Amino acid sequence: MPRRQGSSARADAYGSQRYWESRYASGSAPDRTDEWLFSWHELQPLFAPLARDVAIVDIGCGTSDLCFHLAEAFPGGRVVAVDNAPAAIETLRLEQRRSCGAHAKRAELHVLDATELHTVFAEPSDGVFDVAVDKSTLDAMLCDLKRGPSNVAKMYRSLSLVLRPTATIFIVSWRQPEDELDWLVDIALQSLIDGRPELKCRYSVEIHTAMRVLEQVHTDESIPAPVVYEIQRKACRVMERPSKKRKELSNEICIRYRTHT
Numbered sequence: 001m002p003r004r005q006g007s008s009a010r011a012d013a014y015g016s017q018r019y020w021e022s023r024y025a026s027g028s029a030p031d032r033t034d035e036w037l038f039s040w041h042e043l044q045p046l047f048a049p050l051a052r053d054v055a056i057v058d059i060g061c062g063t064s065d066l067c068f069h070l071a072e073a074f075p076g077g078r079v080v081a082v083d084n085a086p087a088a089i090e091t092l093r094l095e096q097r098r099s100c101g102a103h104a105k106r107a108e109l110h111v112l113d114a115t116e117l118h119t120v121f122a123e124p125s126d127g128v129f130d131v132a133v134d135k136s137t138l139d140a141m142l143c144d145l146k147r148g149p150s151n152v153a154k155m156y157r158s159l160s161l162v163l164r165p166t167a168t169i170f171i172v173s174w175r176q177p178e179d180e181l182d183w184l185v186d187i188a189l190q191s192l193i194d195g196r197p198e199l200k201c202r203y204s205v206e207i208h209t210a211m212r213v214l215e216q217v218h219t220d221e222s223i224p225a226p227v228v229y230e231i232q233r234k235a236c237r238v239m240e241r242p243s244k245k246r247k248e249l250s251n252e253i254c255i256r257y258r259t260h261t
Contacts (some may be wrong), residue, residue: 002209013249036062036136037172037226040069041210047169047226048133053070053077054130057121059114059159060084060137063091075103080121082112082130085124115154118161127164136226152183162193166234174226177207177257184229185253191234193251199235205255206230236257 034231043066058067060083067081083089089111096105107155112120121128141155142148159169169192175183189203208228 007085008037031240035064035066038211038228040066040136043170044073044227045123046071046208047073048167050074050131051077055128056080056131056133057082057117057129057159057162058133058135059117059155061088061092061109062135063088063095064135065092065095066133067092067107067109068100070100071105071107075230077130078108079106080108080110081195082114082117082188084111084113086111092117093123111143115151115158117155117158121162128162128169130164130243132159132163132167132169133172134169138171138183138188139175149183149187152187153194156188156191159197160192163192163233165196165199165201165233167233169231169233171231172226173229174224174225176224179258180228181255189231189253192231199244200251202234202236202252203254204232204234205253206232207255207257209257 010252042201047070052241054072054074056070057072058064058070058079058081061067061081062083062085068080073080081089083090089109092109095106096109100107111122137155138152147237158207171188184205187203192203193201206229208230209225211228212227
């Protein structure tokens with residue numbers, strides 16, 4: 001399980017698709033499903049306010065069973081999980097056939113690079129998904145110091161195209177709000193804006209801290225616990241011709257903190 005300050009050769013490899021395919025193919029993960037940072041039990045309260053018929057995409061799902069829990073929690077909706085490691089998706093398919101209930105069997109599993117979401121989920125043109133979940137995928141990609149930022153930007157531009165104009169994005173990350181938030185504002189949010197320049201939106205970010213975390217993940221108290229960044233995108237209007245002015249002038253961003261006790 002990667003740690004926030006990872007500076008080892010292994011941490012550097014987290015940004016590589018080859019590393020993850022090798023990890024999942026070798027069966028080196030300790031459990032049948034390999035959970036990251038928070039389990040469904042910890043995350044469920046954040047999803048509780050959502051309508052039961054929402055469409056959700058889990059980007060870079062790995063072998064987490066989150067998609068199955070989401071399918072059970074939203075029986076009237078649609079749940080899609082994608083990962084660029086074929087071995088990860090095969091593990092989930094085996095788990096789905098072996099032990100999942102009827103609703104969880106409806107979860108759609110795709111071998112797909114998250115930077116290419118728009119190539120598969122292109123219709124309807126106004127977006128497919130109401131909710132997206134990024135559970136440390138951004139963290140892993142940014143471990144590649146050379147190509148990581150551009151790959152994350154590409155992923156969030158693609159995500160913006162498949163999200164409906166009004167949507168929710170959950171980013172589960174080791175990155176702390178007291179650190180620089182350039183990755184959030186200049187990469188993730190700006191790429192969501194760039195992906196749909198015809199939209200004028202209000203972006204609100206609620207930062208959930210002090211949440212209960214998996215004990216096996218957070219064993220070193222000197223390392224801050226992971227955080228959930230909840231991004232709400234609300235479309236104000238659609239412009240027929242996107243302005244040539246800087247797009248951030250046409251969008252409002254508000255960031256606030258919420259501590260869980």
